[in-house]
Amino acid sequence: MIEVVENKKQLKEFIDFPHELYKNDPCYVPELYIGQKELLWKADNHPFFDHSDMRLFLAKRDNKVVGRIAAILNNNHIEYTRQPEGFFGFFDCENQQVTANALLNEAAKWLKGYQLKNIIGPVNQSTNNTCGLLVEGFNTPPVVMMPYNAPYYSELLENWGLQKKTDLLAYEVSKDSTQSKALNLLDRLISRLESKGIVIRSINTKDFKNEVAKIREVYNTAWDKNLGFVPMTENEFKVTAKELKMILDPRFGIVAEKEGKIIGFAIGIPDINEIQIDMPKGRLFPTGIFKLLFRKNKVSTLRVMMLGVLEEYRKLGIEACLYGKIIRNAEGTNITKAECSWMLEHNYLMNHAIEQINGRLYKRYRIYEKAI
Known part of the structure; x- marks a missing residue:
């Protein structure tokens, strides 16, 4: 079942889900709750919401969260690039294709409602924020403001039909x-x-x-x-x-x-x-x-x-x-x-x-x- 995040209880579930998903992963680093809440909750007046919007979704099974995603309408990006494209971000999911498909379908459906023709991600609001899916280098924790995910994520996204747009590199x-x-x-x-x-x-x-x-x-x-x-x-x-x-x-x-x-x-x-x-x-x-x-x-x-x-x-x-x-x-x-x-x-x-x-x-x- 897919739920739209509409209240603070659901927002807390959205923010906290990765902690449960990665509780046994020694490389996982929890994001600061206060920072995530400010980014995601429109009522907290983050400047992103001055010009754009996003919709948060939870996937649940037996009342337990098994996935999450944000569909992101960045109007400044559309105006600047002149491209009818939206983003998906804050994606975390159990290793089940049906769950990933349900989340991605819901994000795409919301973006299509704004006549957008392309979906890009993972991008959390814009490329000025955390973005990209880790595909190489799973053996060490991420550094500050860089993403982390399980290796199976790439298979979930590619099976849904997403294709590589570009790679981002990190040097040590x-x-x-x-x-x-x-x-x-x-x-x-x-x-x-x-x-x-x-x-x-x-x-x-x-x-x-x-x-x-x-x-x-x-x-x-x-x-x-x-x-x-x-x-x-x-x-x-x-x-x-x-x-x-x-x-x-x-x-x-x-x-x-x-x-x-x-x-x-x-x-x-x-x-x-x-x-x-x-x-x-x-x-x-x-x-x-x-x-x-x-x-x-x-x-x-x-x-x-x-x-x-x-x-x-x-x-x-x-x-x-x-x-x-x-x-x-x-x-x-x-x-x-x-x-x-x-x-x-x-x-x-x-x-x-x-x-x-x-x-x-x-x-x-x-x-x-x-x-x-």
Whole structure:
């Protein structure tokens, strides 16, 4: 039986279902309940709902939840791309094809009601949020704000008729492997950029509001040709920046600047999933908040989650400098490795920049599509 999520009891079931599904999986990391609720519940006024909408569905058998899915109507994406396509996201399901089919059929039916012709996913609201289905790299837990799922999910989706649209890549960079010639040449490369009037510096947290506004301009321009990208609204970017500021170390927020204009940036955040993996059902209270506060500085992994350079300044080595600066700044901390994610499989320039510092491709995520 398929239910539409219409009240807080059903919302709680929707958010908590993966905890039961993955209770015996050592790689599963529960999402923070409070963050999921804000994303999913329209009454909590997340800025996504200022312009778009989504419908949540639960699959139940004998009154027990066995699957969930969100059908997502992102009007900004449709307006920006001029494509009549919708998303499905927040997909979790038992290993039963009939259950997966029922959920996907319901999501497709809701999107067709808006005259959409194509369904894409898994994408949680937009590619600015968590997206992709893990298809390679199941042996380690996901890092912060990256998805995780059982290996059988790909079979469920493909049996329903979904086909690969693109792959998203995650690279691992260990501290030991970065003592390469490329990283050792970082100072020379930075000097060469400075001779062109380009300065590499840390984000100024004392002027965070203005820094965020400048970074948003680069973000919405640098990604404009990426698959499925849609610019973040001012309110959406503010919410993201506010969340990141709580865990951002300025040593791992680096910008490239020319004549006072930010032309590129990279943001690395500590992998708080190392802490959340020990939080039952993603609850901060009563003890989760203390785990976050006291263990944050002991995290060993950094996720480089955003990196963008304006098109006219690419091929100057800025990307490698941004990565290299973050990695060098990790010296003297507990950080022993970084994940650079996600990267489009065809973004050869960025992927090459990571490979230059001995990045190793170790996880692969897939976005699917199907005509409806």
